[in-house]
Amino acid sequence: MANKLVSGTLILTVSLFVVKAIGSINWIILSRILGGEGIGIYQMAFPIYLLALEVSSAGIPIAISIITAEKAAKEDYAGAQRIFHVSLTMLCITALILSILVFFGSRWLIEYHIIRESRAYYSLIALAPAIFFTTIIAGYRGYLQGWQKMTPTAVSQIVEQLVRVGVMLGFAAVLLPYGLEYAAGGASLGAGAGGAAALLVLLFYYYKLKHRLPKNGPVFPQEKISHILKRLVILALPISLASIMLPVVSNLDLLIVPRRLEIAGYATAQATELFGYLNGMSVPLINLATILTASMAMNLVPAISHYHTLGDSESVYDKTASSMRVALLATIPFSVMLYVLAKPVVTFIYNAPAATDATQAIALAIVFLGLHQVSTGILQGLKMPKIPVMNMGIACVIKVFCNWFLVAIPTLGIIGASYATVADIGVAAALNLFFIYKHTGYAMQFKDVLKNIVCAAAMGIVMQGIFNYTEHIGLFLSLLLTTMLGTAVYIGLMAACGGVTRRDAAKIPGIGRFF
Structure with missing residues (x-):
């Protein structure tokens, strides 16, 4: 299990780097094909797509992973299969309904000006099948991760991105002569094609695992479907609330930071520019630097659940301590690197040396974000998903106060918003660590x-x-x-x-x- 934790984390980390690299190259080429106006049409449909995905799957994949790991620890192989079948049926139904609603409701969204750009219609209907495929593959990934199988997720992510990019660029180029709306719609087809390809990869790994599972394991009472659904909802609801917190915090930033920058004496255009430096340039660098810890958190959920189910508190403590140690090893040097090299990094990547101050101020957030990701994975593995959500809520309130007071100080400005982000993630991480100490006895040395x-x-x-x-x-x-x-x-x-x-x-x- 220890080797699985290390290898699984590295596999997911490498796959995420590859996926992001392919995505970056794709974005450069697609921008050249569609231009600014075409990209704007393409982007118009995505909020609806992301909202539909959030509703269709929510935190179900992580819940599947937790319960599957629990069944695997007990060697209840038939129970694990039943959990997956019930979960997949539920995901299929919700995904199909939402795909149909988006497909047939696209015209209504445009007629009632919910989406103000009528040319986004073709992008919307092209994304409808992707909702179905993306929801289903999330269920398969959650199940296979519950068995500590991270290679299927990694391989399917890379295949999905490659097919998505190929279809996206191909159809965008072919349909461009017919108009930007058709080219943007063609580009949107890539999401569904990538999802279908990833599903085929996951089906291969699923049946491979299924044939390897022992046929004559211990016999356990069969769980009622209602009980399975109840457990899934209880675990998934806090996880989905945690994912909703991120856009909520971003919208609060959007409402507060530019206005407080104007109070500090900046013109509206300057405030907008500074906000772009922070959210559009500095924050993505923080997320990029924590790919390893994000992968580890994903891997920790089923690993901790496995040992927690067996009542093996010593192994839970050991995995908690080792993961925290690796998180510190990975994030502290990255924080220092970004602080020291902030100016050349933002100049090389964005050609925006003016983003240096915001980037240096937010560099410490790499450590806190890494610890927050790992500690959240541990608490979810301990079947306590409500705790990270509550902690994020408390941290969000603190961030709002910090933004309100610090950003309006003329000598700080956007640096104050960076400090607010550091405080937000730091408080959430510290509270998570407190509850981990309370339930496992682990404390940092x-x-x-x-x-x-x-x-x-x-x-x-x-x-x-x-x-x-x-x-x-x-x-x-x-x-x-x-x-x-x-x-x-x-x-x-x-x-x-x-x-x-x-x-x-x-x-x-x-x-x-x-x-």
């Missing part, structure tokens, strides 16, 4: 945290010197060399002080045998 901070600080000083010395060779090469040498310095220092051991290296899939 000050000595381990200090080692990470000291080694990362030393790495930051070295990186600043390397970048200043190599800046003349070109921005990209200088960043690449600085990052590689800085990472080597950090790992070397951590190994020297015992923060990273040979045993840690031995757990890395593929190269671990060399240690």
